[in-house]
Amino acid sequence: MQFNTTGQAIYLQIVDFVCEKVLLGEYQAEDKLPSVREMGMQLEVNPNTVMRAYEVLKQQQIIHDRRGIGYFISEAAKDNALNYRKQEFTNSELPAFFRVLFMLGMEPSDLVPAFENFKNKYVRA
Numbered sequence: 001m002q003f004n005t006t007g008q009a010i011y012l013q014i015v016d017f018v019c020e021k022v023l024l025g026e027y028q029a030e031d032k033l034p035s036v037r038e039m040g041m042q043l044e045v046n047p048n049t050v051m052r053a054y055e056v057l058k059q060q061q062i063i064h065d066r067r068g069i070g071y072f073i074s075e076a077a078k079d080n081a082l083n084y085r086k087q088e089f090t091n092s093e094l095p096a097f098f099r100v101l102f103m104l105g106m107e108p109s110d111l112v113p114a115f116e117n118f119k120n121k122y123v124r125a
Contacts, residue, residue, distance in 0.1 A: 001043055010045055014053035015060075016088075019081040022062060022073060029078075033063060033071040060084045 001017050003010055021027040033039070036054060040047035054071055057063040062077045062084065074080065101108065 011049050011052040011056065014039075014043065014045075014050060015056045016085070018053070018057055019062065019085050022077045022081040023085065027073045027077070029073055029075045031073045032069075033073070035070055 001013075003013050018027070018033070027033075033054075034042060036047045036050045039050045043050070054063065054065075057071075058065065061074055061080045063071050064074050065071050
């Protein structure tokens with residue numbers, strides 16, 4: 001995982017990373033996540049940063065912990081991750097996107113062909 005420099009906190013980038021793996025089906029319900037220490041070593045971040053990300057994921061009911069065993073993907077992880085990412089996208093990314101559309105004099109309908117092309121390439125990949 002590569003961290004971006006857009007100003008988003010690293011722990012939130014880790015949350016997005018886990019959500020993406022859930023939404024893409026790479027993490028399934030009841031899969032065990034790496035321990036806080038292991039994830040910290042894999043991502044080269046402080047374990048406290050990973051712990052903060054895991055706490056957010058727990059609050060969103062994307063993961064749950066089993067005391068003494070570790071962290072696991074929740075049964076409702078996919079729906080909860082989807083809702084979380086939709087809310088984050090709507091609140092954080094969409095306003096900047098709309099600003100650019102407005103500045104360029106574009107309408108959302110202008111993007112439909114490009115989006116359909118993207119979807120077709122992604123589905124085939």
